Amino acid sequence: MRYVSIFSGVEAATLAWEPLGWEPVAFSEIEPFPCAVLAERWPDVPNLGDVTKVDWKNEINGAVDLVVGGSPCQSFSVAGKREGLKGASGLMFEYIRCVQQLRPRWFLWENVPGALTSENGDAFGQLLREMDELGYCLAWRILDAQFFGVAQRRRRLFLVGHLGAESPAEVLFEPDCLSGNPQSSREKRKELTRQAVRSASCSGFKYAAASRASVGKNVFCMTGTQAHCHISDEISGYLTAHIGKDDAPVVVIDSNPENAANEAFGFAQNTRNEVRIVGDGTISGALAANPGMKQTTFVCTSDYASAPLVRRLTPLECERLQGFPDNHTRISWKGKPAEECPDGPRYKAIGNSMAVPVMRWLGERIEAVDRL
Structure with missing residues (x-):
């Protein structure tokens, strides 16, 4: 072809x-x-x-x-x-x-x-x-x-x-x-999951839920700074006039923080500047061409042995979320070697x-x- x-x-x-x-x-x-x-x-x-x-x-x-x-x-x-x-x-x-x-x-x-x-x-x-x-x-x-x-x-x-x-x-x-009797979306998703488990090479859609600690009643509020977050149980960080900047409040929901170490889940900021978990936290929101603006996805690595970390996705993670080979967009650019390729144009191209x-x-x- x-x-x-x-x-x-x-x-x-x-x-x-x-x-x-x-x-x-x-x-x-x-x-x-x-x-x-x-x-x-x-x-x-x-x-x-x-x-x-x-x-x-x-x-x-x-x-x-x-x-x-x-x-x-x-x-x-x-x-x-x-x-x-x-x-x-x-x-x-x-x-x-x-x-x-x-x-x-x-x-x-x-x-x-x-x-x-x-x-x-x-x-x-x-x-x-x-x-x-x-x-x-x-x-x-x-x-x-x-x-x-x-x-x-x-x-x-x-x-x-x-x-x-x-x-x-x-x-x-x-x-x-x-056919004349289509399955409901929930039934269809369950069937697709079963098919993906039975055969990794099945045609059509493939869906397999990623593992994650079950969501329970405990709620932890954090203030995201793209650095370590400060947990204040059930109390949000201060609200800013420009939600969507680095100090946006974020909410972490987990049934048992002690069992959540080494797990990560995502938050997405939508077009209304709301920050929320996408689905059950195992998928990111749609990657945007200009992270830092609206529709940004953040990752919380929930290592409760120390303060949790909330950060923006890296270019490498964005490449993987699009199914690219690792470092597909990491190239020599403006006289600098690939190792020094800036993140900005990579984010835009991937998004x-x-x-x-x-x-x-x-x-x-x-x-x-x-x-x-």
Whole structure:
């Protein structure tokens, strides 16, 4: 399968599809740091740069089987200004232009769930109409990375198109999803857990809960400083005028602190500046491109032998939460060796990327359907 990746970032798609033997024909990325990562990791794959300036017919030699990309999501996101296609998300039209000129058998478009409701659904509706007029049959679904083997709650919208009359629904939906009596979400999760335990190589979603001390009645309030926290039983630290800064109050819930040593669990700050445990604390919130702003995930290492530690996730941990190889974004940068690569551009590149296991699953499904 030969593919072109646009809005490439640090190439979660290629990390996912290399084991499948797929060939990246070209990337298209403009941000300096991701461009440096692409040059470091895939020096033989051309990066065509600014997507708005690429003449796809002249730049790409030979047929392309698939176009993949996640056009900018900022103005689609419910956490943003909701500018829709008038904002950065208007680059969706460049994705359409690429598909129009290359005419691949398949395309895969990724974005935030807010794309479905932006401009009262008109923005996504326009994408569907444009692709339909190009002759593509379409299917879309929201997938959550936490069910694919990474400890991150990351819900993303995926639109798959197949040129011709055959529906691509089989890529996104397992046969039992199309039956008339679907399981409840709770029943489905239990069944998926059983499947993952029975077979590590099962297809479809994979979900296995991480181990953690059971949540009980004891509540401990702490003031997070990204250093050691001060426990004051049932009493919060002082509230600040700018919650979300380093002194935000955090709450730790655990049934038995004495048994919680060496365990870690996560807190996420949401768009309303609320800091809370994500699920049962074994998964992180969706990684943001600008940690320190809203939607930041913190980790509490609950070693009660000393004061507990609350800190921000490290770039390495963020890479693992996206399913990247360790230190994928740790490169030589601005004349400094990889060992001195700054955290800021790494956080941004990782937060803007896709989850590798989700992309691997989609690639496997596309390949399976393509062979039919």
